[in-house]
Amino acid sequence: MTNDIHAAFYPGKTSLAPVLMLHGTGGDESDLLPIATFLFPEHPKLGIRGRIIQDGSNRYFIRRKDGSFDLNNLNQETDWLLDAVQQEAVRYQLDARQLIVLGFSNGANIAAYAWLNRTTPFKTAVLLHPMMITPSEHPADLTGYRVFTTFGDLDPIVSETNFDQLTQQLMAAHVATKIFKNHQSHHLTQTELMAAQAWINKLPR
Template sequence: MSGAADFVHLVEPARRPQAPTLLLLHGTGADEHDLLPLGRVLAPGAALLSPRGKVDENGMNRWFRRLREGVFDVDDVVARAAELAEWLPAALEHHGLDAPVVAAGFSNGANIAAALMFLHPGLLDGAVLLGAGYPLQGRGPGGADLSGTAAFLGAGAADPVSTPDQARLLADHLAGRGARVEFLEHPGGHGVPPRVVEGARAWFDGRYGSP
């Protein structure tokens, strides 16, 4: 695919002109099928591009390695984000999909989406980050100019995997680089309750228009 390392992926073509392309990034142990229903709810009629993470952790698909629960291999985060960033424009061209591109990710997928925003500014126009934390642990966000981009964060107050502190740190770093951030905290754990889906859909409609 134009020289870019390929990812196993699924595509649903757009049924609504002018809609952005939604890049769906699954969580640990899931695959390219997992977030298709969420994508259809967030952006009815938009093109969906849903790849599968290449890292195998004891039979579970992931986007990057971790050293243990909650501790990321940050060098691998950087390398895997670069690989995904190389693939995405080639995939868009190959499938005839249009920019802008908005990522929607859960957990590990939301973390790699956030890494794309910091490390490859301009690749994504925005992101829906659910159950996410700051992916560049121990490192600053760099000098990325994220003005003009936007992010919706859904975080659980009782989330033991992506803690509220990590979610707020991610929101602060995004806002500090110029992104417009909407943060919605729910009382649950590591999941995506209906309230968060509704909030993300409203955010998407407000930024990109409803069908």
Template sequence: MKMKHIFREGKTESKNVLLLLHGTGGNEQDLLPIANMIDPEASVLSVRGNVSENGMPRFFKRLREGVFDEGDLIHRTKELDEFLDEAAEAYGFKRENVIAAGYSNGANIAGSLLFHIKNSLKGALLFHAMVPRRNVELPDLTDKQLFIGAGENDPICPPEETTELKKMFENAGATVEVFWEKYGHQLTEAEVKEARKWYDKTQ
């Protein structure tokens, strides 16, 4: 398989598979504790981004801070989608049970899956996600439940961008809950606790 990853099988009663997607410079180990906090019984598929920015793993290339390489974003989104099909086959889980949990660059590729490929995800927890692309028609996201964790003082993803992203998802039919943290781009424990509450209600 084309992406370095960890798969951990969950309890048989839990059908959900948490797809963990790290931030720039992270790896497939980073979000494992978050998966335990969100759903300790779910299966976990934690993936390392295939792009290297001066040695820092990412899920797609960028031209500079905040400016994405659209061609690479689209290519890498398809690559991740195909990887999910292969992993479902190899590990025996259902593709329709995959819920993404991504932080920063990882949240952005999860957002891109939702933007570009219908039914690529069952739902998503997007921590400090940006608008992956503008001026595209999103697939129908009816019945998709999404959680966004955002920072009121996030310099990388300003609040207006979070609100814009929420509207784009809602216009495509999704139900979106945003939790506003007072801090910046970091992922906080309070945010993960809120994500857990949302998960228990919706997933």
């Protein structure tokens, strides 16, 4: 059992797919609630806080001072997060297979990494400003998965080359990938959220 889980659940219509909220660096389990409410107003929502604390900020995995990632920690925390998702889904009687991931930055990174390197219950995601941490060693077959993902050309954290490498890996794994690039930095804008909303509204119910 994973006991060190900080989670928040916000009930919604049980007939709608639950949303899993994965925050950016410095966020918490409730951080994305306003965004989730805008995109998925009536859906149940579950947020899980990353358990790594670096420089006082919550994260899902360790990033070293030089900007590189601790891959051992990443793998450990990916397993922890997937276990936590299953536990909280049981706790709140959610169907983990129906989960839609809403991830921003650090949260989007671990969601994409989990897709490409683990067996995951969730097959739909909105990944806002993700980056590829490391290329997947084993090509995944994610046929039937779908993602809406965003990039800002002024982003000081995620390069366009890195973002393109990630989306190419997702498409090579047969993920139906909708890419939205905008003239913005590493933050959320109304423009990208409206585009995400339009994509969500076209999803099969």
